Amino acid sequence: MTRLRQRPLLKFLADPFGTSARTMELDGNYIRLTRRRRVESLSLQSLARAPAVTRGMLGTTLTVFTDKMDEVALKGASHQDARDFSQRIKEAWTRFNLAALEKEAAHLNSILAEVKSLVAPSRYPAAYQIAPLLEKARALDASLLSKLNAEAVGPEIVAHIAPVRNFADEPRTLRANGIAAFVAAELDRWKDFFDTIESKPLTPEQRLSIVVDEDATLVLAGAGSGKTSVITAKAAYLVKAGIRSPEEILLLAFAKNAAEEMSERVEARSGVPLVARTFHAIAYDIIGIVEGSKPALADHATNDMAFTNLIKQILKDLVLRRSDVSEAIIRWFAHFLVEPKTEWDFQTKHDFYSHMEAQDLRTLQGEKVKSYEELQIANWLYENGVEYEYEPVYEHKIPETGRRDYLPDFRLTESGIYIEHFGVRRQKKADGSEQLVTAPFIDRHEYLAGMEWKRQVHAEHETTLIETYSYERQEGRLLTGLAEKLAPHVTLKPRPADKIYDRIVELKQVDDFSKLLGTFLRKFKSGSHSLQDCETKSNQLKLGKRARAFLDVFAAVFEEYQKRLEGRIDFEDMILRAAGYTETGRYVSPFRHILIDEFQDISQSRARLLKALKAQHPDVRVFAVGDDWQSIFRFAGSDIHLMRHFGREFGGSFDGEAGVHRTVDLGRTFRSVDQIAFAARTFVLRNPAQIEKQIVPAGFATEPAIRVVTVSKGEDEAKLSQVLAARSAAVAPEAKPATVLLLGRYRFVEPNMQDLRQRFPRLKISFNTIHASKGLEADHVILLNADSGRTGFPSEIVDDPLLSLVSPEEEAFQNAEERRVMYVAMTRARHTLTILASNARPSSFVTELKKDPAYGIAAQPGAELEEHDCGECGGRLLGVTGKDGRVWYRCEHVQHCGNLLPVCQSCGTALPRFTDGTADVRCQCGATYPTCPECEDGWLVERSGSYGKFLGCVRYPNCVGKAKLSSDDGSALKKPRPGNRPR
Known part of the structure; x- marks a missing residue:
């Protein structure tokens, strides 16, 4: 035993508060510390470095450093004693670590051999394969290697353990270097194979994709890039290189014919007997293995038309059998078949018109209306047996006003009552009073004037006008209010639900709705969703009453659909049941390499099965080939986000990084010439979410x-x-x-x-x-x-x-x-x-x-013919040739805007347009025209009237802008109103 003490004369001066150790004793592999009130032990293993000896005026201090960053000092010792004691600790510490190193020699040499093999690996150093090595290297480094004193153990030992320490410190760099070395050597080793496996030698990108063998590898295979060649060669390579046996390879395709073609091609090209299967085929096999037999498949599972017809039949039966559900179904078709958006949901006429044109605003009676609120009114009238005409010509002749014929919104044919729906809402002013306001893009004063004019017309001709307003729908009483207003004039005769449904079938509205229900049902099942999930998400997305109305119908349809399976399964059941058996281990997978074609078409349920197969063994690799640019089957359940987040979904983990995967871009196309290939690439990449290739x-x-x-x-x-x-x-x-x-x-x-x-x-x-x-x-x-x-x-x-x-x-x-x-x-x-x-x-x-x-x-x-912006709504003015051969420019929103302009009178081909900084409309041929004082797009031309010649707008009768002729040169005397030009 070796001991170091504080010198009695110095200990009170050097350590007046008694915080440092009074004695230190070296006892085998421990240092015993005696303080004023306690005794402690430090293991030599816990030392971070050799002790330090510091001479001072009040004696010498010896400091011991531990791996927990603590310092233990003994102050006021004899300098020679402190140096001798420090040397003995250093020698003991070195002996201890060398002994520990000797004890771990076999373990160290094993790790060292694996680390050194990364310089020229014989197999692709995938994340799953290297991660356990990194864990062992870091554990050994932390417990032993990092504590070895370089001076004490000598440069040879330091050099010997350096590769392990470097790997523990920079594993990603060493793995990347190993991957590069392997790929280069493997490409050279298999050159002849790559040159001959297909009718033409494989491209560098195709070869790279085959030798890369990460936990998860995504091959981006654009149109015509030879993806089938890649899958064929990959499967053959895995077998011929001895990486896998045929039984350990699962080759997956989405369509049966694609799977058959792939099987034939692999065997023909490589001689390797591999059977490619569809996701449903492997799922069905899994079920059969676990259950002992395969359940019967639903008749409609393989026939989309039969599936849609089943949904249609379910809808019809529910209407006839269940009054509560029939009400929900009729309510859906009458009021929620289209998105319930109005002009208040848009900032511009163009956006509103574009939305309206994308909707089939067709009433139960069969006519097309111009707004969602008109659709609600029309369908309510139809449901309640109130016969009506939509936009009839007013029964009385209106004196010449420059307006078009007056077309009220509705006329009730039995009573002769008219209904006008006004797109106004109520708004409180600062003084507390209310005013009527219009949608953002509608001229409020002009619209209110039009309302007043219609009221006067009915008053003058003593016809009954019932008014409805947008604010009534906003307040939830549009239809109840209409019922109250009509009660004194009309007797309601509600149509039976089955009769209304027959009418809906006649209009072919059931077809599209059945397809929507079918798509929703398949996604609902494959994603293992619940109605509560859907309601919660509906609230988050603020889909409102339309989503609630849809879910009311869907819940009943889904319940009936499940009953009609009668023990059979559909494809969604097939995938999910197989995934469940795989996740719980009831099915044990033999597959170690899973190769998937057309990966962009993968769905959530297929992804779940794929993840379950991958999770069964640590060395399972996923090799996916696809093109997110060609993901076009969302209606069939494909989820493009699974490919966009491929690493997150299927990748491995290494050095604290999750989602480790490799992406290889095939890049080359064997199909399209440059102009087509580059234009297509530019076009699809306008969407920044697409993966760039x-x-x-x-x-x-x-x-x-x-x-x-x-x-x-x-x-x-x-x-x-x-x-x-x-x-x-x-x-x-x-x-x-x-x-x-x-x-x-x-x-x-x-x-x-x-x-x-x-x-x-x-x-x-x-x-x-x-x-x-x-x-x-x-x-x-x-x-x-x-x-x-x-x-x-x-x-x-x-x-x-x-x-x-x-x-x-x-x-x-x-x-x-x-x-x-x-x-x-x-x-x-x-x-x-x-x-x-x-x-x-x-x-x-x-x-x-x-x-x-x-x-x-x-x-x-x-x-x-050129395109121009429509000054009335912001859409496009498109050149069209009339039956008489004349060219006109018409707004694309024909039903809503109706802006129609003739070409220049001078050249007969181009469209005169406003020129900045001038008060005229100018044609590219040089001709100029006075601007119209009333509208944004028109110009004035000479016309004749009952009072002689004048200048009138070319957009008449849509616009009644006019001006007097100058007595001297025929030019307009009236200037355009300021602020009326397009900005």
């Missing part, structure tokens, strides 16, 4: 590759024939026929294919919807009916906001999925893409493509 085109176009051809009403067939004739003429007589793919957003746009094939034998012509064209390609693609409207493109009836109740996230970008549908259409083409679009109602996509030079769209031969 680089594109290497298949070749370079020698002529304009994308053209937009505008089509007048009734010219569809003629224009298509012109395009096909041009393509046919370009095919050399001795060449094989060129392939032409006609694409439509909907099936109903398909032309007479038999006739076209007979007329153009040099062309191999086919038609498909864009959704069904995935995987197809052709020399030339012609996109039909790229028009605006409900069944246009982008479709305005695809995503009902209610689906957000059973979707994890709603895409914020407008027309996000429709934009991807357009990308799919564009990238079916090898050499040319021709888009046929209405000149009166072109698609917003077409307008974007034409206006932005980044797309490089070729102009249509001949003079093309």
Whole structure:
């Protein structure tokens, strides 16, 4: 035993409060400390570094440092004694650590060997594989290696343990270096395989995707980039490299034919017998293994039409059998079939009109109305058996006022009563009084004047006018108030629910609603949602009464649907039941590598099954191939967010980082020429949420590759024939026929294919919807009916906001999925893409493509009519050719705005427009016209009236602006009203 004491004469001076140790004794592997009132022990293992000896005026201090950052000092010792004691502690400490190192030698050498193997690994150093090594290295470093005194143990030992310490300190760098070394060596080792596995050598990007083998690997495979080749080669590589046996590989596809094609291709190319399966097939197998037999599949599971028809039948039966549900169903169709938005929900006329046009505001009686509140009134009248006319011509002739014929909103045919619905709300003024106000984009004074004029007309002609107001709906009493106002004049005769439902069926409104219910039901089941979940989310998203009305119907439909399964299962049950068996371990998976094709189409339920399979063993790898740019099956349950957050959903963990995964961008396309490939990329990336990918085109176009051809009403067939004739003429007589793919957003746009094939034998012509064209390609693609409207493109009836109740996230970008549908259409083409679009109602996509030079769209031969902003509502003024051959510019919002302008009288082609800084309207040909004092878009031209010639607005009778003729030169004498020009 060795001891160090405070010197008696110095201890009171050096340590007057007795805080330092009075004695230190070295006892084996411990240092015993004696203080004034207690004795402590320090293990040599706890020392952070060698003791320090400091000489002072009041003796020498010896300080011991522990790994907990504590310092223990003995003050007032003899200097020589302190130095001797310090040396003995250092020697004991070194002996102790060397002994500990010797004790851990085998463990250290094992870790060291694994760390050194990272320099040139024989297998891809995936996160799951290296994470346990990192854990062992850090534990050893913390308990031993970090405590070894470099001076004491010597440089050889320091150098020996350095790789482990470096790895513990910078694991990500060493793993990244190991990955780089492995990939380089593996690419070289398997070069011949990559050169010959397909008919053409694989690209560098394809080769990289095959040798990369992270916990989760996402291969971004753009259109025509050879994703099937990648999956084929990956499966063959895993087997041939001895990484996996065929039984350990699960090859998944979404469609049965795709799975069959993949199986055949893998075996044909590599000789490896691998059976690809669909998600439903593997799920069904899992159920069979666990339960001993497979439950019967519902008849409608494989037939979407049968599924929709079942929903329709359930709706009909509920109307007939359950009065409470029938009321909810009728209430839905009468008042909530469309989004209950009014002009008060919009800041501009253009936004309001665009929304209204996207809605099918068709009443139960069958006519289209102009606002949601009018729809409510009309349907209430119909439900209660009150016969009416919508917007009839007023029964009395109104004297010439410059206005159009007066068309009241409703006329009740039996009583002759008129109903006018006024879009006004009540607003309190500062003095406490109330005033009527209009929507933000409506001229309040003009609107109130119009209300007063209508009241005067009815008063003068002694016709009964019932008034309703927007503020009544805002206060929740629009329809109850209407009932009270009509009570003295009308006897209500409510129609039976089944009769109303028959009318709804006649209007074909049940079809779309059944599809919505079906989509909602599948998402509801696959996401394991509850009605309470949906109600909670509805409140969060502020979907209001419409969501409540929908859920009232859905709850009953879902309950009845589940009853009608009668022990059978649908595809949602199949996936979820298999996932449950896998999660609980009742099914034990043999799979260690899971390869998934078309990953962008994955749904929440499929993802759950995939995660369950991955979680069963630590070494399971997920290899997903897909293209988020081609995610177009949201209606079928696919959830693009699973791909966008791939690492978070399926990745591993390493060094405190979750979601570890690898992404490989194939980049290269073997299909489209540069103009098409780059334009499609630019188009889809307008949505910043899409994953950015680089594109290497298949070749370079020698002529304009994308053209937009505008089509007048009734010219569809003629224009298509012109395009096909041009393509046919370009095919050399001795060449094989060129392939032409006609694409439509909907099936109903398909032309007479038999006739076209007979007329153009040099062309191999086919038609498909864009959704069904995935995987197809052709020399030339012609996109039909790229028009605006409900069944246009982008479709305005695809995503009902209610689906957000059973979707994890709603895409914020407008027309996000429709934009991807357009990308799919564009990238079916090898050499040319021709888009046929209405000149009166072109698609917003077409307008974007034409206006932005980044797309490089070729102009249509001949003079093309320009687009202008509509000064009345902010929409587009589109050039149209009338039956008489004259050109007019009409607002795109024909039903609502009605702005119609003639072309310049001087040149007969262009549209005169306002010029900043002048009081005139000027045409590009140089002609000028006086501005209209009443409206934003019109100008004055000479007209004749009962009092002679005058200047009148070209928009008459929509605008009655006028001015006197100058006696000398015929110019307008009246100046335009200030502040009336567009800003």
